[in-house]
Amino acid sequence: MVETVEAAPAVSDWQRMRHWAIAHMVDDFYQGLVPASIPFFVLQRDYSYIAASGLALAATLGSALPQPILGVLADRWRLLWLAPAGVSVAGLGAGLAGLAPTYPLVWALLLLSGLGVAAFHPAAGRDARAAAGDSARAMSFFAAGGSAGFFLAPALATPALVSLGVGATALFIPPAVLMGFVLWRHQQRRTRNAVAPKRIDGCDRWVPFFVLTAVEVVRSATYSGMNTFIALYWINHLGASRTLGGVALAAFLVGGVAGTLVGGRIADRIGMLRTVQIGSAAAIPALVVLRICPNPALGSVAVVLAGIAVNMPFAVFVKLGQDYLPTRPGTAAGVTLGLAVSAGGLFVPVLGAIADRHGPQAVLTTLCFIPAVAIALAALLPEPAR
Structure with missing residues (x-):
């Protein structure tokens, strides 16, 4: 038996x-x-x-x-x-x-x-x-x-x-x-009841980590620009009410949460680097579609898709940064979750100056081109060491 x-x-x-x-x-x-x-x-x-x-x-x-x-x-x-x-x-x-x-x-x-x-x-x-x-x-x-x-x-x-x-x-x-x-x-x-944690072996690769940080700054600049100006775009360019402007912002943020979860699932299937590259590339058509939508009804779908695309690489940035700095996971998290995200927000005053001169629609047009910088930088990223 x-x-x-x-x-x-x-x-x-x-x-x-x-x-x-x-x-x-x-x-x-x-x-x-x-x-x-x-x-x-x-x-x-x-x-x-x-x-x-x-x-x-x-x-x-x-x-x-x-x-x-x-x-x-x-x-x-x-x-x-x-x-x-x-x-x-x-x-x-x-x-x-x-x-x-x-x-x-x-x-x-x-x-x-x-x-x-x-x-x-x-x-x-x-x-x-x-x-x-x-x-x-x-x-x-x-x-x-x-x-x-x-x-x-x-x-x-x-x-x-x-x-x-x-x-x-x-x-x-x-x-x-x-x-x-x-x-x-x-x-x-x-x-x-846990034993003392083992020291993590590995070689910290600072150059790829700094390139990854630059990609995250570009993503954060796009996210911060959308977060700041999407409601104004809805109100001043599409002629929507303030309530609908708030709904557009909420839809973008909800799309961001969904994009973060989707990005993690995709990364487990096809790899972290490809997820960063796909997310950076997908942001451009998503933002272009949003920019050319003629009314708030169609735009409400496009703004969710834009939130998903812009945030798709977010969870991957955290994990990939820690893979590039295997002996410094706290430092990697502090930069990818904190410093890089805040640094992206420093570009919002530049977008504000554009909005003062040409309106929020010019900001949305500008944001359509910014992810191209992330695409170029992401192409330089190497695979993390195992």
Whole structure:
């Protein structure tokens, strides 16, 4: 008689990644809460446009510049508390900003919120990659969580801010504190019976990593330009209402979440480099179709497709960057998730100058050509070492 042994049930990609995906969603919710709340600071506290842009700058400086440094620290020490503390601080800073009585205090709290975001990404990216293993699809859940959080921020915060005023930002503090606690407990459970992590061997390939970072900056510039000007294009060029302009922005962001998930699945099938190249190439026809759509009805389909194409390589950037820097996964995540994304936003003022002179339709025309730079750079990327 042969005794059979039942195999342990396989753990799905979502089960392995759910803590990190949800934590990323909560963390990046506060990145989206800042731009959603800034118009209410202007309307209710009479802040000038310059002062309002200063608040956006505070959050950007806090979140972008420290991430590579914190990534180096996360690679040197385990710092299991860094990601839980980061998401909690991100929520506390953004939530308390609406209650702060003076502009300097609001500015400092938004800077603190940005620092919390910066603390979360490198450590979370390192540990999420450990949980994902070699699956790009699993890593796409983590990346898509951030995109979903950025989308949910204006959808959930705007009604509260309209009804209760800018102080309603405080209502969104509890999710950050709760998520920080849940993530800390998850980290403790994960490591309680685990052996010390092995040192990862491999050669860090900085030149391909910098080329990949440049590709991500180009993608981010396209994404930021669409995120900033698509509603204005809908309203001023297509003659849609403000409500439909907001719907167009929401459709683009939803397409971005879908594109992140689709990109991870495609990368597992055909490879990460081909996914980056296909996503960069697909962005051009998707944006061209959007630009030539004559009315909002047809444009609503095109804008979703544009969101899918522009975001298709996003999860791949995170994983591929860590493959190029196998001994520095925290540093790689800090750059691809933080610095490169924020650097792309620096091109928005240039697009704003184009819009001032020629209208938002000229911005959409310009964005049709920008992905060509990503295509050229992506052709230089080598396969990661195994």
